[in-house]
Amino acid sequence: KQEVTQIPAALSVPEGENLVLNCSFTDSAIYNLQWFRQDPGKGLTSLLLIQSSQREQTSGRLNASLDKSSGRSTLYIAASQPGDSATYLCAVRANSNSGYALNFGKGTSLLVTP
């Protein structure tokens, strides 16, 4: 069974810092990996999607990398802002013969202080 781990579980940084969130998974036979943001009491917002054949994806101040062979992904947030405060979830989708559902990590709770 695919296990997804996110480190750290919580992180507090001052505004303006660059930061890295880590995600690891046990089975490298993935179809894609997706990073989500979840605000308290809200749904999941897709941030970045990386296909298994890709190494990284960028959107604005966010950059996600994927090293499938080592079972790792990182989410890099540049010049953090208080509005970035949220929980960040990493999820992997297995290859199609295991279904299209996502396996989630438990998230990293980020607080950016002014």
Place this chain on the structure above:
Amino acid sequence: DAEITQSPRHKITETGRQVTLACHQTWNHNNMFWYRQDLGHGLRLIHYSYGVQDTNKGEVSDGYSVSRSNTEDLPLTLESAASSQTSVYFCASSEGTTGESFFGQGTRLTVV
């Protein structure tokens, strides 16, 4: 814009009652999913469907059922609600080519 909507957003029900949570998507996605989110467990898969008339059990399917009569809707039914089913429920759909998943806003269910 295409979207995925869940209703109700909040519900309180009594133990033993049947409850149905609605999920409607306008993405025209074939793949739809139900997850529950609990502290300490993260999101776990309940049921999923790859198209009309197709339904499959996920990791935590006991006590739940789904039906898929059209592309847009995947209602989740709790046959006899239990306190252990108090949770936040999320519906999702995924795009066939890229596999990108999109989530609804969630339904907070409390079973008393």
